[in-house]
Amino acid sequence: MRLKRFGTRSGSLARRLGGSLLVVAAGFLLPFTASADTTIKFMAWNFQVETVQEFLKQFEAENPGIKVDAEFIPSAQYAAKLALMHNANTPFDALYVFDHVLGSWSSWLEPLDGYEGAAELKAKMLPLARQSMTYNGKLYGLPYYTSYFGIIYNRKMMTAAGIAAPPKTYAEWVDQAKKIKAAGLAQYPMAWPVKHTGWGGMWVMNTMVASRGGKLLDANLNVTPEALTSLKWWEQTYRDGLSDPNGIELDPNESARAFMTGNYYTILTANFFAGAQWANDKEKSKVAGAAFLAPTPENHATVGFARMYGINAASTHKKEAWQLIKFLGATSKSGDYVTPKQWVEKGALTWGYDGVEKDPVVAASLKSWGADPAEVAANLRNALAMNQVVPFQAPWYAEWELYANGVLQSVLGGRVKPEDGVKQWSDKAKQLAARYQKQ
Amino acid sequence: MRRPDALLRLLNAPAAFLVVAFSILPLLYVGYLSFQDVRVGMGGGFAGLDNYRFVLEDASVVKAFTNTLYFAALSVALAVLIGLGIALLLHSDLQGSGWLVAAVVLPWAVPEIVNALIWQWIYSPTYGALNGLLYTIGAIPDYRAWLSTPFSAMHAVIVAYAWKLVPFVVIILYAGLSGIPAEYYESARIDGAGTWARFRFVTIPLLAAPLGVAVLFCLVWAMRAFDIVYLLTRGGPGEGTSVLSYFVFTKAFEFGDLGAAAAVACLLALLTLALTGLYMRVLHGAPKAA
Numbered sequence: 001m002r003l004k005r006f007g008t009r010s011g012s013l014a015r016r017l018g019g020s021l022l023v024v025a026a027g028f029l030l031p032f033t034a035s036a037d038t039t040i041k042f043m044a045w046n047f048q049v050e051t052v053q054e055f056l057k058q059f060e061a062e063n064p065g066i067k068v069d070a071e072f073i074p075s076a077q078y079a080a081k082l083a084l085m086h087n088a089n090t091p092f093d094a095l096y097v098f099d100h101v102l103g104s105w106s107s108w109l110e111p112l113d114g115y116e117g118a119a120e121l122k123a124k125m126l127p128l129a130r131q132s133m134t135y136n137g138k139l140y141g142l143p144y145y146t147s148y149f150g151i152i153y154n155r156k157m158m159t160a161a162g163i164a165a166p167p168k169t170y171a172e173w174v175d176q177a178k179k180i181k182a183a184g185l186a187q188y189p190m191a192w193p194v195k196h197t198g199w200g201g202m203w204v205m206n207t208m209v210a211s212r213g214g215k216l217l218d219a220n221l222n223v224t225p226e227a228l229t230s231l232k233w234w235e236q237t238y239r240d241g242l243s244d245p246n247g248i249e250l251d252p253n254e255s256a257r258a259f260m261t262g263n264y265y266t267i268l269t270a271n272f273f274a275g276a277q278w279a280n281d282k283e284k285s286k287v288a289g290a291a292f293l294a295p296t297p298e299n300h301a302t303v304g305f306a307r308m309y310g311i312n313a314a315s316t317h318k319k320e321a322w323q324l325i326k327f328l329g330a331t332s333k334s335g336d337y338v339t340p341k342q343w344v345e346k347g348a349l350t351w352g353y354d355g356v357e358k359d360p361v362v363a364a365s366l367k368s369w370g371a372d373p374a375e376v377a378a379n380l381r382n383a384l385a386m387n388q389v390v391p392f393q394a395p396w397y398a399e400w401e402l403y404a405n406g407v408l409q410s411v412l413g414g415r416v417k418p419e420d421g422v423k424q425w426s427d428k429a430k431q432l433a434a435r436y437q438k439q
Numbered sequence: 440m441r442r443p444d445a446l447l448r449l450l451n452a453p454a455a456f457l458v459v460a461f462s463i464l465p466l467l468y469v470g471y472l473s474f475q476d477v478r479v480g481m482g483g484g485f486a487g488l489d490n491y492r493f494v495l496e497d498a499s500v501v502k503a504f505t506n507t508l509y510f511a512a513l514s515v516a517l518a519v520l521i522g523l524g525i526a527l528l529l530h531s532d533l534q535g536s537g538w539l540v541a542a543v544v545l546p547w548a549v550p551e552i553v554n555a556l557i558w559q560w561i562y563s564p565t566y567g568a569l570n571g572l573l574y575t576i577g578a579i580p581d582y583r584a585w586l587s588t589p590f591s592a593m594h595a596v597i598v599a600y601a602w603k604l605v606p607f608v609v610i611i612l613y614a615g616l617s618g619i620p621a622e623y624y625e626s627a628r629i630d631g632a633g634t635w636a637r638f639r640f641v642t643i644p645l646l647a648a649p650l651g652v653a654v655l656f657c658l659v660w661a662m663r664a665f666d667i668v669y670l671l672t673r674g675g676p677g678e679g680t681s682v683l684s685y686f687v688f689t690k691a692f693e694f695g696d697l698g699a700a701a702a703v704a705c706l707l708a709l710l711t712l713a714l715t716g717l718y719m720r721v722l723h724g725a726p727k728a729a
Contacts (some may be wrong), residue, residue, distance in 0.1 A: 080692045087479045087695075104695070196675040246564050246584035249592075399694040403499065406677035413588060413676065424539055435493060435696075438476070 020169050038320045039067045043082060043095040045075035055339050059327045066320050075196065079398070086312070090332030092323050095316040097141050097308045099132040100401070101252075102198075103393040111138040112312035116323045121353075131385035132306035135393055141308025142329025143352025145343055147270045148304035149207040149296065150381035153278055156290040157185050157265050160304050166294035170208075170233050173266070173297055177242040180265045188244035189259050189265035194412060197249040197403035203303070204268050205230060205408060206389045210303045211296035216390045221429040223422035231411060231418045238412050246350055248409055262286035268296070269378070270305075275348020280369035292370055295379065304383030306352060348382055349398065396432035403428050466708070472701035475542040479695030490702035500703060502678045503686040508709075510597060511661035512680055517601040518657055519650070524609025527642075530608070540613075547606035555670030558599035562586055562671075589679025592672050596680050600667045604660070608653045615649030616642070655718050662711045683707045 044052055049072050056068045071092075075083050085092060086108050089143040089393050097105060112118050122130060122139055126146060151173075153166045161180045167173035169292025177189040194201035205227070208218050236241040250258060252325040257272040258264065260281070271293055273279055279291035296302045311318055311327035330353070332338045335355055343349040344356075345365040356362055357377040366373045394400075404425050411421040463539055477483025494500045529536045530662055546554065561568045564584035586592045602634045619642065643650075665684040666675060674681035674689070677686045683703060691700035 084481050084692065194679065197673045221586055246582075246587055248587045249564075249584055340666070399696075402689070403678075403695075407674060409675065410677040413578075415589070415677075435699075 024233070027042050029133075037065055037067045038317050039069050039131060040094055040317055040320050040324050041092040042068050043085070043092050044070060044072050044322065045078040045096055046072040047075065048347055051342070056340070058332075058338065059324060060335055061243045062327065063320075063323055066323065070432075072393060086314075089314070091314070091316070092312055093321040094319050095310055095312060096144060097310040099306050099308065100392055100398055102133070102135050102140060103396045103397060105134045105310075106138075106140060108142045108313050110143070110313040110315070110318060110321075110323070111140060113139050117185065117326065117330075124353045124355075125148055125351055126354060126380055128304045128380060128385050129306050130384045131387065132304075135307050137309060141306075141310045142325050143340070144271075144307040144309055144329060145274055145340070145347075145349035146304055146306045146352045146380060146383075147350060148379050149203065150268050150271055150274075150379065151268050151296065152274045153266045153289055153294055154259075154262065154264065154287050154290055155292050156262075156287065157189075160185055164178070166292075167297055170296050174233075174237065174242065175266060181242060186263055186265055188242065188247075188263075189242040191247055191250075191255050191264040191267040192243060193250060193252040193255040193269055194247070194265075194405070194409060195249050195254070196409055198251050199305075199404045200252055200255075201388075201412075202401050203386070204303070205234075206298055206303050206386060207268060208234065210301045210384055210389050211298045213299050213301065215388075217426070217429060220428055223426050228422050231408075231421060235411050235414075235418050238414065243412070245413065248413055249365060257384040258288060260285035265267045265332075271350060271379070273347040274369065274371065276365070276369040277346075277348055283285065289370070293376075302379065302383050303386050305386050306379065309362075319382065350376060354381070355408070391429075394433065394436075396429075396436040398408060400425075400429050400432050440550075447592045455487050469704050469708075472697050473705045475698050475701075477697045479691075479697060483698065486698055488502055490698040491706075492708070494634075495700045499678055499681070500683075502685065502702075503681045503683045504706075505591070505638070506680060507662060507682040510593065510600070510664065510680075511658055512724065513594075514597045514601045514604065514661050514664075515654060517597065518604035518608050519654060521601070522605045522653065523612055523650075525605070525609045526612035529613050529636075531599045540609075543609050546603050549603070551603070551666040554599065554603050555667055557601075558595070558667075558671060560596050586672055587676060589676055592676060592680050596667055596671055599671060600661065600664055603667075605684065606684050608657065610652040611649050615646045619645045651718065655715060658714060658718070659711055662714070672689040717720060 004246070017322065028113070042056070052072075052138060056070055057321060060067060063092065065135075069160065069220055078096070079098060081373050082095065083105075086105075097109065102109075118139065121142065125133075125143065128148070129143040129146050130139075130163060132146070133139055133143065155379065155430040157180060158166065158176070158330075160175070161183050163176050163179065167176050180186050180189045190203070192204060193199075206216055208230035211228050212226040216227045231246070234243075238245060244258075244264070245259060247255060252269060252273070256278050257268060259267045259273075259328055260279055262285075267273070274291055274293040276282075279285050279287050280286045285291065309320045309329040311325060315321050328339050330337070337351065337353065340351040340353065340356055341362050343357055344362045347367070348365075349358075351362075356372040357366070363373040391397055407421050407424045407428075411418055416424070460518050461550055463566035472484055474488075475483040525539075528579065529539060529543075533539065549557070560566070562585040564570065564582055564587070567582070567585070569585065570582040574582060583591075585595045587697070601638065623641050623645070624637055627641050648706045663684045664682060665688060668680055668685045669688070672680040674685050684707065687707070690696050690703065
């Protein structure tokens with residue numbers, strides 16, 4: 001009995017020991033089992049984090065065996081942090097890339113041309129996307145989104161002033177603004193994104209120059225006559241009290257929010273600010289339903305830019321990273337533009353491939369805030385890449401742009417004459433080009 | 440005699456190691472980088488004085504240099520003047536001075552980023568407290584963007600930075616005032632000295648040493664002020680509030696030009712060292728408190 005009892009206890013003990021060993025063994029084995037999954041480190045800036053995380057879940061569901069570890073960085077610090085991470089050999093696999101840093105990052109980004117399906121995707125890309133993501137003939141990204149510049153105008157204010165249509169020339173734009181000011185509809189009819197950091201002033205400047213059929217800098221890095229004309233026109237709007245001097249420190253988002261107060265007639269900015277999340281947001285914008293996008297004046301040419309998904313050349317999981325960026329920046333396995341379509345709906349961010357506008361969801365989303373899908377598609381198709389107007393992909397460009405934005409603010413603020421401003425732009429471009437060339 | 444020396448050295452070794460590892464070696468490395476042609480992610484070679492030549496010819500560096508001097512001089516002067524006034528008030532046996540000390544020290548306890556955010560709200564062109572106050576009392580006809588011109592932005596940053604320095608000045612000067620024997624004031628009063636004369640001939644000379652310490656520390660901090668500029672104005676508008684430390688940050692970490700950034704950092708270190716040396720010389724000539 002005792003023996004039996006002992007035997008029972010001993011058996012129980014053995015079972016417990018066996019159970020414990022199994023648990024311990026499982027503990028040891030689990031990491032190895034988990035390692036069957038490849039984890040991709042994905043670096044992104046912090047725009048609509050929940051949406052991106054939702055996309056990553058969709059990707060993981062479609063690709064069992066690949067996990068994505070995403071890290072989100074405030075966009076203002078993104079470029080600096082990524083450059084430092086690269087320098088410190090911090091491992092990461094896939095990432096967001098700004099097109100204006102492509103020149104300086106291309107040395108450590110993976111060229112994508114040889115990847116499976118890349119050639120087909122490249123062929124379907126809009127010229128704006130293709131040119132913005134290509135450096136020295138190599139493709140370095142798949143489009144996160146592309147955007148072009150246009151005039152967002154307040155139709156309610158326009159109608160109240162008896163104006164029939166948005167401006168088709170720069171002279172007409174000034175006349176309309178004067179009319180609106182005289183009617184007491186706006187103290188300053190024109191709003192602009194001109195803060196010196198981030199994109200803003202100089203991109204608007206590039207747009208104005210493009211719409212006059214010119215470039216900002218010539219081959220010798222001298223500022224062109226079209227650029228000086230544009231700068232003089234712009235500065236005059238401040239002197240005439242048509243542009244808001246208080247808005248000189250507003251970045252693109254802040255200037256769009258200023259426009260949403262209903263106190264302005266126009267803003268020349270990126271197309272997505274006319275979307276349902278911005279000027280046509282029924283809950284937050286006082287111009288919702290009255291904010292429409294018009295083309296730039298004169299020859300209506302405009303510039304655009306692209307944000308992209310790239311792969312770190314030092315990644316040890318390039319194949320999986322390619323699968324991830326293909327899902328995010330192109331199509332799912334079924335060939336559907338899953339995330340580009342959802343970005344139109346969730347962020348008014350426009351696409352980088354031909355024909356996306358024909359999707360019923362995309363078309364409905366654009367129409368919901370008054371945009372014509374065919375017109376948006378045509379503008380995206382015809383928009384010039386920024387590097388067709390300025391040396392956007394030169395390694396020194398980002399540093400020059402920060403300086404040029406500051407000079408632009410000084411000119412618009414009346415502290416520097418336009419002629420001196422363009423000289424400062426040119427001198428700085430030559431100085432930086434020489435220094436970077438030396439290095 | 441030798442044993443205590445050895446023990447002292449041993450006890451000091453960890454601190455000495457930390458100073459060498461985290462102050463002296465990085466300083467020497469920055470000095471080395473300033474003579475190298477090096478960019479983030481790329482190897483470099485010896486550049487001689489090229490980096491120094493480049494930064495000294497760069498109008499942006501000259502602008503940052505003058506901005507730094509202006510910012511440091513004005514913010515320290517403002518902090519010392521306000522700090523001295525508050526310290527004198529506290530020392531005058533004012534009722535409720537305990538509460539005042541707590542209120543004065545509060546800004547010191549506020550982290551730099553919170554300080555900058557508070558001032559962002561204060562200066563906001565649309566909902567800022569400063570605009571609200573001035574508009575309510577009729578001092579301005581309309582709300583203003585205080586950070587939209589170089590002049591107003593620079594002074595707005597100076598005020599925000601000085602606000603953070605004041606508690607330190609108050610604590611140092613209040614301690615200094617407490618160390619001045621009451622007999623000195625009594626003797627001066629018997630000799631017929633009025634309030635101003637007692638302040639001029641007793642307080643100020645005997646407060647010179649703590650004042651010197653306060654100015655020196657504030658000056659060194661102000662010369663390398665970065666957070667407030669980065670968070671409030673990012674050096675703008677234009678280069679209106681760009682100071683040397685902010686310039687070094689953008690040059691090194693946004694554009695990766697480590698050689699040029701190191702050259703500017705070395706010039707900034709030399710400048711701070713020169714100012715410190717100058718002030719120490721002046722300080723050693725000043726009378727000491729009893």
